[in-house]
Amino acid sequence: KVYIVDEVHMLSRQAFNALLKTLEEPPGHVKFVFATTEIRRVPVTVLSRCQRFDLRRVPAEMLEAHFAGVIAKEGAEIEPEALARIARAADGSVRDGLSMLDQALAEANGGRIAADAVNEMLGLADRLDIYDLFEALMRGEPAAALDRFDEMYRAGADPGLVLQDMAELVHRLTRAQVVPAEAEDAALPEAERVRGRKLAEALSLPALTRVWQLVLKAIQEVNAAPSAKPAFEMAMLRIAYAAGLPTPAEAIAQLRSGAPAPQSKAEPPPRSAPAPAPRVEPPPPPEEDAAGAPAGEPAPPAGEMPASEPPQPVELPDFEAVAALFEERREPRLYSYLVHDAHLVAFEQGHIALRLGERAPADFAVDVGERLTRWTGRPWKVSEADDGGGPTLAEQQEGVRRDLFERAKQHPLTQQTLEIFPEASIADIRPIQPGEALPEAPEEQDDER
Known part of the structure; x- marks a missing residue:
């Protein structure tokens, strides 16, 4: 068997x-x-008790040949572009590709399977529409990009799949910059090769890298958003506004040269300037020597700004201090995960190892590390562990609370009170702050009153 x-x-x-x-x-x-x-x-x-065989993804060209043979045996017809779309959507899986092909055959009802029908069936956008949308974003034209996406959305395109196609396009353009022969891939239609070659020549590698990061972030936001279309549009606006910004190297060069930084092409019109604040006279400067430096101090070299002292790194003694810092910085979402879903495995300055619960998002460790690095002025790395770790901060607080309740129950005065009032129970325990007066006991009332 x-x-x-x-x-x-x-x-x-x-x-x-x-x-x-x-x-x-x-x-x-x-x-x-x-x-x-x-x-x-x-x-x-x-x-350890099995023989392992790793099955690799089947190349798209091999899938197309296999699906073409299936179509021929079925006596049906399919457009080459439709066949290529199904092979790409299968993502190396023969089973998934055959399921999509079977669905396309059923919808064609004996007729020729068209590329438009496959796009509508899979919720894909036309490849050239992806190029139109991407070019509008790179030109910094958010209105044109939103109009193009509205047309694609009305045609049945799924926002998540559009972002995946855009990420694939950015990846292809980046590879074409590093390996120019990639732009002449014979597997691509002629129109895509021509437009891809022009885009790869027009865009710089830092700009493509920035767009890649923005698209990946947009994919996460669209998948997590209650409505995909608004999240997609907000992500597209962010990409359009970032398209006209200088790269880090260009920004540094502009700062050194003293030239004003260019604004994004998608920059909104400036608002009316607010009324000027009342002028406050600064305190008189210290006496300066002939070189313009304060007396008794050497003047800085010409063309250089006096160096300011770097900020001192903030020390976080323990994991409780880390959680308190997130509460102080008003990060309620990350603070909640730190308190309720993070099991501390190891802690030292600059590194935290955590075992995360199921509720914690996939990018939780990265977000925590980035914020700690920015807030404390020193690099922090937050890693995830598969096992180990103590109770969460919430579980520790609950344990302290239970121990406090148990000690209160064992107190002779509490036991005497519960004997007099057997139906009573301890509702809460609150420590008395220094200088706080004890509540006065109510005066005994006369039974006749």
């Missing part, structure tokens, strides 16, 4: 433990075949 278990990583820990005994001493007449796309989620104890 041959048992094929697909998506084996979805088995629970208890199921793997039950299966492990059979894998250790398998019967001679039984064979198990496990298939998974997430090998890291399979326990090591199971992997």
Whole structure:
């Protein structure tokens, strides 16, 4: 007997433990075949008792040839562009590609499968529309970019897939800058090769790198947003405004030369200037010598600004201080994850190791490290651990609270009070602040009153 278990990583820990005994001493007449796309989620104890075969993604050209053979056997017709779209959307998976091809055959109903029909079926945008949208963004024309996307959205394009196509385009243009032969890929249509070559020549590598980071951030925002279209449009506006900004090297050169920094092409019209603030006379400067420097101090070299003292790094003694810093800086989302979902594994100045709960987002460690580096003036690295770690800060606070309640219950005065009032219970415990007066007991009232 041959048992094929697909998506084996979805088995629970208890199921793997039950299966492990059979894998250790398998019967001679039984064979198990496990298939998974997430090998890291399979326990090591199971992997060590299996023969592993890594199946690589099938190239798009091979998928096109295979799907063309299937179409010929079915006696159907398909446009070459439609076949290429399905092969690219399959992302190296023969099974997924055949499922999409079968859906396209059903929708064609015996007719010729057109590229437009495949685009509508998969929620894809026309490749040239992606180029139009990208060029409008790189020109810093947000209105034109939004109009183009509205047309694509009405035609059935999915915002998330449009961003993925745009990321693929940025990646192809970047490779074409490093390896010029990439721009002449014969697998691409002639129109895409021509426009891609022009874009690769017009855009610099730092500009493409910046757009790549913005597109990746936009993909995360669109996937997390309750409505994809507004999130997509806000991301496109951000890219359009950043397109006209100088690269870091250009900004440094402009600062050194004293030239004014150019504004983004998508910069909105300036608002009316506010009323000037009342002038405050500065204190009289110290006496200067003939060189213009304060008396008793050497004058700085010509053309150089006096160096200011670098800010002193902020020391964070423990993980509680890290969480307190996020609360002080008004980062409620990250503060909540630090308190409720972060199990501390190791802590030292500049490095924190955490085991994160399921609620923590994928980029949590990166966000925490970046903010700590910016706030403290020293580099911080936050890494994730698969196991270990103590209780969360919330669990520690709850433990302290339970211990405080238990000690209050054991107090003789509390026990005496509960004996007099058996239905009473401790609702809350609040420490008395220094200098705070104790509440006065209510005066006893006469029974006759």
